[in-house]
Amino acid sequence: MEDTRICFNDNLGTVRWTGSIQGKEGIWVGIEWDDKTKGKHSGSYEGVQYFVTKVPDSGSFLKEPAFLAGLKPGVSIEYAIFDKYADKNAMDFTETYVPTVKNFKKPIELVGTEKIQKRQEQISNLKEIALQSCCVASINEGFGKHLISCEILLLDKNLIISWNQVSQILIEIPQLHTLSLAGNLIEQPLTNPVTHALSILALNNMRLNMTSVIPIISQFPQLQELHLFKNSCNDLNVPIELLSNLKLLNLEDNNITSWQSISDQCKHLPYLEKIIINSNPIRQLQYDGGFENLSALSIENCDLFDWKSIEEIGKIPGKIKELRMARNLNLTETMRLSLFRFNAVARIGSLVMLNGSAVRSQERIEAERYYLRSNADNPDAVNAYRWGELVTKYGPPSEISCKVVSEQDSLSGQNLSKNTITIMIRSLARVSAGKEFKKKLLLSMNVGDLKSMCSKLFGVQTNEMKLSFRDKGNIMPEFLDDNLKNIGYYIMSDDGEIWVEDLS
Incomplete structure (x- = not known):
C-alpha cells in the first residue's frame, strides 16, 4: 500500500507508511498530503520517525478505520x-435473476446491445x-x-x-x-x-x-x-x-x-x-x-x-x-499606475x-511625449535605447508642451452637446484591468457619483479608487480629485478617456 496515491475526503495524498505507533492502539496510516497545509509533521511521533515526507510538515497519521471510511476508491x-x-438516461435495462449459493434469486441488470452502441457513439464523438x-x-x-x-x-x-x-x-x-x-x-x-x-x-x-x-x-x-x-x-x-x-x-x-x-x-x-x-x-x-x-x-x-x-x-x-x-x-x-503604464509604453x-489592455495610438503619443518631457534631465534615459528615436519623432523635450489646454481649445471642433459627453471609461485597477465601457454622461454629474458608477462597473471600492481624465490634446492627466465638483469642471471632450486606478 505504501506510495499509493489516494483521495481522502477530497484531499489528495500519498500513503507513505502503515503499522503500529508506540503508545497507541490499532493500525495507523501515514500520509503525505499534496496540500502541505493539511499536514502536521514530517512523519514522526514523540521522537520516533515512522516515515519521511518529501515536503516538510506535510504528513499526518490516520487511524485505519477512519482512513478507510473517508477513502474514495480509484x-x-x-x-x-x-x-x-x-x-x-438513454440506457435500457432488462431485469433478470441469477441463483446465489444459498439458492436465492439475485436481480441483475443487462444493458441492451443497441443502448451500449449508443453510449459508445456518444464517447467516440468527443473532441x-x-x-x-x-x-x-x-x-x-x-x-x-x-x-x-x-x-x-x-x-x-x-x-x-x-x-x-x-x-x-x-x-x-x-x-x-x-x-x-x-x-x-x-x-x-x-x-x-x-x-x-x-x-x-x-x-x-x-x-x-x-x-x-x-x-x-x-x-x-x-x-x-x-x-x-x-x-x-x-x-x-x-x-x-x-x-x-x-x-x-x-x-x-x-x-x-x-x-x-x-x-x-x-x-x-x-x-x-x-x-x-x-x-x-x-x-x-x-x-x-x-x-x-x-x-x-x-x-x-x-x-x-x-x-x-x-x-x-x-x-x-x-x-x-x-x-x-x-x-x-x-x-x-x-509612481502612480498610470505613469507606470506611460513609462512602459514609451520604452517599448x-x-x-x-x-491585458490595448495600447491605443493616442495613448502611445501621450506616453512617449511624457517620457521625453519628464526625463530630459535624466542621463540614464537620455542614453536609453529609444531616446534618439523619440527625439527625432517629437523634437527636443524642451519644445514639448505639457501645459493643460484651455477649456475653449479642448472643446473646439468637438462634437459635444451642451449638457452631455460620450466618453470611454477604462480600468487599470488590479481587479478589472483591461475592462472598458463607453458611457454617455451628464456634465452636471459630480465626481462622487461618477466614482459610484465606476465602482459598480469595475468592482473597485470608491474609497480605494482614483479617477483621471486624459484628453487628446494633453500630455498630462487631469485628476478628478474633488468629489463635489461637476465633471464638466475638468474640461472633458469626446476624444478623451477616464481612467480608473487603485488609490495605492
Whole structure:
C-alpha cells in the first residue's frame, strides 16, 4: 500500500507508511498530503520517525478505520469517461435473476446491445475529455478504441502513479493534441517511452525538476507548448533539440533567479513566440541576442530592479507586442499606475497590449511625449535605447508642451452637446484591468457619483479608487480629485478617456 496515491475526503495524498505507533492502539496510516497545509509533521511521533515526507510538515497519521471510511476508491480511465459522458438516461435495462449459493434469486441488470452502441457513439464523438479530480488511478488497455475523435485530454488532480501509465494513454490515443497532467504527483519513472505527435503538454504543479522532465518531453518531437508552472525547474540545461519546435514556454513559479539561464536556453529556438516567467525572483533582464520570433512576454510578480530591464525588452528583434509586467513592486511603488503604464509604453515601441489592455495610438503619443518631457534631465534615459528615436519623432523635450489646454481649445471642433459627453471609461485597477465601457454622461454629474458608477462597473471600492481624465490634446492627466465638483469642471471632450486606478 505504501506510495499509493489516494483521495481522502477530497484531499489528495500519498500513503507513505502503515503499522503500529508506540503508545497507541490499532493500525495507523501515514500520509503525505499534496496540500502541505493539511499536514502536521514530517512523519514522526514523540521522537520516533515512522516515515519521511518529501515536503516538510506535510504528513499526518490516520487511524485505519477512519482512513478507510473517508477513502474514495480509484477508478479506471474508461470507467471515468463513461461515468461522466455517457447518457445514463438513454440506457435500457432488462431485469433478470441469477441463483446465489444459498439458492436465492439475485436481480441483475443487462444493458441492451443497441443502448451500449449508443453510449459508445456518444464517447467516440468527443473532441475534448475533461476528467479533473475523477480519481483516475488505472489506465486499462483498450480504452482508446472508443476515443477516435479525442484531441484534448485533461487529467488534472488524479491518482496516476507511473509515467508508464502516461505512455499507455499516448498509445491508446495516437491523435491526441493536448494533454494536461497538472497536480498528479507521479513518482514511478518512465521505462517504456513512446514517440507521439503531441503538441501541447501541461505538467503544472507536479514537483518536477528539469532532470525528470527531459525523458518525458523526449517523447514529443513536435511539441509546441510546454507548461511547467509551479515546479522546481530552475536548472534549464535541456538539449535544445527537445525544444526546437516550441512556440510557448511557461516557467512560472519555478524559483528561477537568472534571466540569463532562460536566455541561454531559449534565444536560439526558431519558433518561440511567448515566454511566461511570472513569480520568479528575477531582478534584471538583459538582451544578448536571439529571440527572433518572440512577440509575447509575461514577467508579472518578479523582482525587476529598475527600468533598464524594460528598455532591454524593447531591443528584442521579434518585436514584443504583448507584455505583462504587473506586481513588480520595485517599479511600481514609486509612481502612480498610470505613469507606470506611460513609462512602459514609451520604452517599448512595438507594444500593442500591456497587462491585458490595448495600447491605443493616442495613448502611445501621450506616453512617449511624457517620457521625453519628464526625463530630459535624466542621463540614464537620455542614453536609453529609444531616446534618439523619440527625439527625432517629437523634437527636443524642451519644445514639448505639457501645459493643460484651455477649456475653449479642448472643446473646439468637438462634437459635444451642451449638457452631455460620450466618453470611454477604462480600468487599470488590479481587479478589472483591461475592462472598458463607453458611457454617455451628464456634465452636471459630480465626481462622487461618477466614482459610484465606476465602482459598480469595475468592482473597485470608491474609497480605494482614483479617477483621471486624459484628453487628446494633453500630455498630462487631469485628476478628478474633488468629489463635489461637476465633471464638466475638468474640461472633458469626446476624444478623451477616464481612467480608473487603485488609490495605492
